[in-house]
Amino acid sequence: MSTPKFQPSRRAALFALAGTAAGGALPLTAAPTAVAATATATAAVAAESTPLAAATAPTGPGARLPMLVDPTDAWHFAPHPAGALTTRTVPGGLEVSDGRGVLATLTTGARTVTLRGPKRWFTEQPKPVDDPFSRTPAAGWGQSPGGGTWSHHNGTTADYFVEDGRAALTLVPNASRFSLLPDRALGDVSAAARFSFDRLPAGGPASLGLVFAAQDVNNHYRARLIVTPSGDVQLVLEKELKDAVTTLSAAVTVGTGFAAFDHWWVRVEKTGDLLRARAWKHGTGVEEPTATWQHSVYDPEKDPALVFRTGAVGVRGLASLNATVAPQARVYDFRIDAATWPDAPLIGHDTWVRVLPEPFSGDWTPETEQRIRAWAGDTSPDVLAYSCMYRPHAPTVTDPALQGARVLGESGYSKPDPVTGLRTVGADFHEYMGLDWTFEASGETRAARPEFLGQLDCSGFVRMxxxxxxxxxxxxSRQFDGRTLPRESKDIAASGPGVKIAEGATGQVPPLDGLRIGDTVFFDTDEDSDLGGHIGIHLGPDQYGKLRFVSSRKTPNGPTIADVGGKSILNGAPKTPTSNGDLYTNTLRVIRRF
Structure with missing residues (x-):
């Protein structure tokens, strides 16, 4: 066990947490709304967990919480365990049952135990994205802070660049320029961008559009801010369907006298089928006019298949055919203030994951039986609950026993590099809390680096x-004894605690038939190691039977079970001669049970 050099024990800290959360308890064992559950699990997971019925994503006041529990589940009102316990030897361990079926599964050589408990649902909704373009990538607009890498369409790479805190689009007459964020699953969305031009256009207008619900550059909605050669500023709401443009709401003049480098904001909101847009001048001392929308309409399309329900957000620049002077278009801020995934990942099962004080020896002892009986009715936080408490929209919990340090709450991965905008590895568990730490197992003391406060990289998240x-x-340090948890994911894969459940041959994916909820999964994302440059924790099957894992990742900036920058699934599309398939499906190399 590891403790800070000024802290008596981790156990004391856990007791102190109860008084810091609303209601006097950790917000892990109940939620404000009950939801239906997920699809039938795959055969490997079904063997250890009771699969639940198919369902839609959660709604209501608790829909954004990363974990939900149904307080009316009959489990809460029944005895645990239900009757006498029986044991059965299974390959690699022991299965424990009561009168209702399998209660627990233990693995010889491992400390983790899976148990039957009350049903839970794990989900995720996107967190806000704010891109101030405070970076200078080698090409293009680079990677946004949490929204993925910008993709550019039309023109050349040189037409898209970032410098001096702004993104730029080089416009030429009658040629559009698009830059889109990669997440095409966004449904309802509220986004805003701050636009400008370096000069007044001549010969014809120039425009910057805030694009939303984009299937691609030829199929999307957009609120287009137009600057005319006379200096008028107009806002129009449009739809582009199969490369044909329809005006949904006619252009409205929102300002006059535009001068080079004037800044204008545009906001769009999509709520169901309702589309709204407004524009206002920046730097006038007037806040966003929240009571006013210049455009508020429904898509008049009668065919539901031709209404954009979901899609990406981004920017479109255009100088008209008649333009003799095409200005440089500039974007100074791009924000997604709120968004939802209508088809959010949803994982539902009754499996809980706990940790023994020592690896299971294979023998059913009175001490082990006593512990399993105590765990049978225990709803205190387990591995899966703690893993949720660093994902988007998780509430913050501080610990007075650790000098008021934040010990739970939404985490980032790391702050972006000021030059490239890319995120760096380095945020360990104690740095998230901002605490210097002494590792009891090795006697080392490590200082917390301030730049990693509130951050966790992939192995730091698992260690947390x-x-x-x-x-x-x-x-x-790199001390490998098979009992302690090293710092780097590749070392955990090779020599971490517990047992290897499966390992693929060089460059190959291991079989998933022995996979269990709570297992750690390792991916070959490090050029220097085939054992694992990335690590996550398996959570279970989602509503489509896809095996989801939670890990802290650079692109979405923190712990996630979702798909920004790559699908968080283990059984997705395989690699073929013509396709690389799903990133993490094809780079999985090791499965370990701690």
């Missing part, structure tokens, strides 16, 4: 969950 919260001892 399994190490700090669940008690597996950690080391900081």
């Amino acid at each position: 969950v399994y190490g700090h919260h669940m008690g597996i001892p950690m080391v900081r």
